[in-house]
Amino acid sequence: MRVKVFYHDKCFDGACSASLFTRFHRECIAPDAAYEYHGLVHRAGALFDESEFTGDENAIVDFKYSASPRITWWFDHHLSAFLTPQDHENFLACQKDPVCGSRKFFDPNYTSCTSFLAYIASTKFGFNTEPVKDLIYWANIVDGALYESAEAAVEMAAPAMKLTLIIESTQDPEFIPRLIPLLTEMPLSEVLAQPFVASLLPPLLERHAEGIELIRSRSEEVDGTIFFDITDRQVEGFNKFIPYYLHPKATYSIGLSKSSFRTKVSVGSNPWTKADPAKMVNLAQVCERYGGGGHARVGAISFPPDQADKARQAAAEIVAELRAKNPMA
Structure with missing residues (x-):
């Protein structure tokens, strides 16, 4: 059997979910299966190319729902898991089918897709x-x-954090598929020590230090909300906690960045905020208004790389909204 696993690309939880799915599937479903990996990214326009669903079984983990009949497994925990109401209806209809319903799972109450997948794999299989x-x-x-x-x-300091830096920054399309099987085969410290992994770390740590200084110079906090624009620097990723490291009293952060395939509006909240959770804005709902999504406390919106003006307008509107709703005021 040939199993193709589609996962949230450039994401630690996405890679871990793909690895955990592989180990679970091999141990509980098909011991002789061969596995392939394909990363998925949030971008403007279509997220899936059905011609790529070429496995005997096709699994999606830690990413939005596809109603394609070629998808045989699906696990996700994002509030914004369904692109359209029709997709959600398709999922609900699938749950009534004894075969389909036993292989497609969704629960936004789980912190990570990895933990959700582990729960389903252990309790049901x-x-x-x-x-x-x-x-x-x-x-x-x-x-x-x-x-x-x-x-x-x-x-x-932790190996998982260094692996996250590498996963979020890599430009090599073969790197994460090569990494995925190792994540459930050895301790993370040993994964990090593999030569093809360890060699990538020093320049990324240097770039990380430069990213801290760049965001320090571009970010401004007003009424509990940070804003920064680094679209003039093409970056494929940055540590999303840098804004709160620099502005520890802030509640929210909105960042504009540009990569090779999108202009991104990152919308987040400070994990260490003293604000009343009941007064916090649901950021997934905010991002959904612009075609994005995520979780209640962190989300993002992707625009085509040539639509920086639209991204900047969306960011400005969100900044104004969150500053007006400062829960610490």
Whole structure:
């Protein structure tokens, strides 16, 4: 059997979910299967190319729902999991089918897709999660921004944090597919020590230090909301906790950045804020108004790379809205 696993690209939880799915599927479903990996990114326009669903089984983990009948497995935990009401209706109809409903799963209450997948695999299929408990722990920390402090998130002492930096920054399309199987085969410290991984870290740490200084020079906090625009520098990723490391009293952060395939509006909230959670804005809902999505506390919107003006307008509107709703005021 040939299984093709589609995962949220350039995302630690996406890579961990793909690795965990592989181990679960091999141990509980098809011991002799061969696995291939294909990264998916949020971008303006169509997110899926159905011609790529070429496996005997096709799985999507940590990414939006596809109603394609070629998709045989799906796991996601994002509030904005469904692109259209029709997709949601398709999923609900699927749940009534004994075959389809036993292979497509959604629960936005889980911190990471990795932990959600582990729960489903263990409770419904008898998968043993004990050997991968460290991976599940770190997927929750990274995807849920559950670091003890902004310093811990930005200074990145843990192997998982260094791996996250590499995963979010790589431009090599073969790197993450090569990395994925290792994540459930060895401790993260050993994964980081692999020569093809370790060699990438020093220049990325240097670029990370430059990113801190760039955002320091571009960011401004007003009424509890940070804004910065680095679209004149083509970057494929930056540590999303840098704004709170620099402005620890802020509640929200909106950043404009540009990569090779999109102009991105990053919308986040400070994991260490003292604000009343009941007064916090649901950022997934804010991003959905512009075609984006995410979680209640962090989201993003993708525009084509030539639509920086539209991205800048959306960012300005969101900045104004969040500054007007400062929960610390």
